[in-house]
Amino acid sequence: xxxxxxxAPLLSAxxxxxxxxxxxxxxxxxxxxxxxxxxxxxxxxxxxxHLRTAVAAPSLxxxxxxxxxxxxxxxxxxxxxxxxxxxxxxxxxxxxVSLAGAAIATASLILxxxxxxxxxxxxxxxxxxxxxxxxxxxxxxxxxxxxAASSNSETFISRLESRHPxxxxxxxxxxxxxxxxxxxxxxxxx
Amino acid sequence: xxxxxxxxxxxxxxxxxxAAAAVAAQTTKPQVQVKIDSVLAADTNQGCDKQxxxxxxxxxxxxxxxxxxxxxxxxxxxxxxxxxxxELPGGRILHIEPMGMDGGMIRMEVMLFQGEEPMMTTDLKIxxxxxxxxxxxxxxxxxxxxxxxxxxxxxxxxxGAPPAxxxxxxxxPASDR
Numbered sequence: 001x002x003x004x005x006x007x008a009p010l011l012s013a014x015x016x017x018x019x020x021x022x023x024x025x026x027x028x029x030x031x032x033x034x035x036x037x038x039x040x041x042x043x044x045x046x047x048x049x050h051l052r053t054a055v056a057a058p059s060l061x062x063x064x065x066x067x068x069x070x071x072x073x074x075x076x077x078x079x080x081x082x083x084x085x086x087x088x089x090x091x092x093x094x095x096x097v098s099l100a101g102a103a104i105a106t107a108s109l110i111l112x113x114x115x116x117x118x119x120x121x122x123x124x125x126x127x128x129x130x131x132x133x134x135x136x137x138x139x140x141x142x143x144x145x146x147x148a149a150s151s152n153s154e155t156f157i158s159r160l161e162s163r164h165p166x167x168x169x170x171x172x173x174x175x176x177x178x179x180x181x182x183x184x185x186x187x188x189x190x
Numbered sequence: 191x192x193x194x195x196x197x198x199x200x201x202x203x204x205x206x207x208x209a210a211a212a213v214a215a216q217t218t219k220p221q222v223q224v225k226i227d228s229v230l231a232a233d234t235n236q237g238c239d240k241q242x243x244x245x246x247x248x249x250x251x252x253x254x255x256x257x258x259x260x261x262x263x264x265x266x267x268x269x270x271x272x273x274x275x276x277e278l279p280g281g282r283i284l285h286i287e288p289m290g291m292d293g294g295m296i297r298m299e300v301m302l303f304q305g306e307e308p309m310m311t312t313d314l315k316i317x318x319x320x321x322x323x324x325x326x327x328x329x330x331x332x333x334x335x336x337x338x339x340x341x342x343x344x345x346x347x348x349x350g351a352p353p354a355x356x357x358x359x360x361x362x363p364a365s366d367r
Contacts, residue, residue: 103203110207154317156295162310164326175248176317182302182310182326 002030007037015044154178221267222288222296225339226276228262231255231325232332245337252323253335261329278336280329281305288340294318296340302327318342 007030013019014027031038076084155178160167166183229242229249236257238246249258261279268274268288276284285301295315302309302324309327316322318341325335 099203103206106203107206154295154320155322156315157312158315159313160310161312163308164310167310170252172248172252175251176320177248177252178322179252180310180312180322180324182324 002026004030004034004037007031007034008040011037011041012044015041015048221269221343222298223341224266224268224274224276224286224288225337225341226262226264226266226278226284226286227260227337227339228264228278229335229337230257230259230261230279230329230332231335232257232259234331248321249335253325255333257332258335261334278334280327280334282309282327282334284336284338286338286340288342291342296320296342298340300324300338302336316340 007027010019010023010027014024019027031041154176155171157169157178157180160169160180162182164182168181168183169179170181171178227242227245229239229245231249231253233255234257236259238249238258239260241260241263242249242258246258249255264276266274266276268286270288270290273285273287276286278284281304283303283305285303286298287300288296288298290297292315295317297313297315299311299313301311304327310324314322319339321337321339323335323337325333327334
């Protein structure tokens with residue numbers, strides 16, 4: 001059996017239920033046979049009861065409302081308010097500029113795609129990029145003839161490029177038909 | 191507050207995009223009908239193909255061959271800014287791109303290729319329902335004449351009035367439309 005001087009330091013914790021099961025069992029066995037320690041334990045119990053009843057717990061009713069009212073009533077320093085305003089303004093401007101930029105870019109893209117020239121370039125790229133490149137090369141090798149306009153017909157030709165050495169053009173006023181005639185060239189021959 | 195602003199801006203962007211898409215759809219809506227007749231012309235004294243009766247007088251007036259034979263007829267619809275591609279006899283390829291209306295005339299780009307080699311490219315304006323021809327390339331034992339006719343819908347043709355320099359199309363003989 002344990003001595004009282006070993007059990008006494010554990011009584012307070014025993015009263016609070018803070019001991020391990022082994023220690024609890026140890027103290028319980030000792031208390032069954034020791035009146036002195038039972039008296040000490042009773043003292044702890046009574047002391048705890050007196051302490052709890054002696055100090056009244058403060059009432060928390062209306063506490064949060066009071067805190068919030070205090071916060072609302074307190075005025076932040078001018079510098080802090082200015083910084084907050086600038087930060088808010090900056091966020092707003094960044095958002096506005098970003099959105100406006102995105103809108104302008106998207107609208108420009110759509111309108112550019114709606115342009116016939118753009119569509120034709122895309123179409124030409126899809127259908128025959130090689131042709132476009134070679135055509136450009138040809139135009140560089142053979143300078144195009146000066147722009148021609150056939151005023152006697154229903155056709156106005158503003159540009160005519162060909163790699164053929166001889167290109168003729170004539171119109172038939174009665175039938176309002178214009179002909180572009182490509183002269184003999186190995187390219188055009190079968 | 192910034193969140194509300196972003197949301198409103200987002201709605202504005204969506205509306206803008208819808209409007210732009212509507213404009214784009216409206217812009218690309220008109221279709222141009224393109225008719226291509228590939229005619230083999232030769233001096234073999236065989237006359238004019240019956241299928242070319244509507245073009246006979248025009249061909250006779252413009253050229254001096256004794257035989258005209260329709261090799262191929264092709265039709266296609268294409269929008270302004272879009273390219274119509276035609277495979278022609280002899281491995282030729284014709285690209286026609288109506289670019290828009292200009293005073294009642296169709297503005298377009300025409301490109302003729304021999305395979306991948308460009309033979310000719312031209313920018314021109316032609317009256318609605320007008321015809322122009324490209325000739326010269328050899329084909330079989332003759333010469334190929336390509337007749338190109340374009341027709342824009344009235345809605346597209348009403349974009350502008352014909353320029354003063356261009357008179358109204360003269361009435362053609364019934365056999366020539």
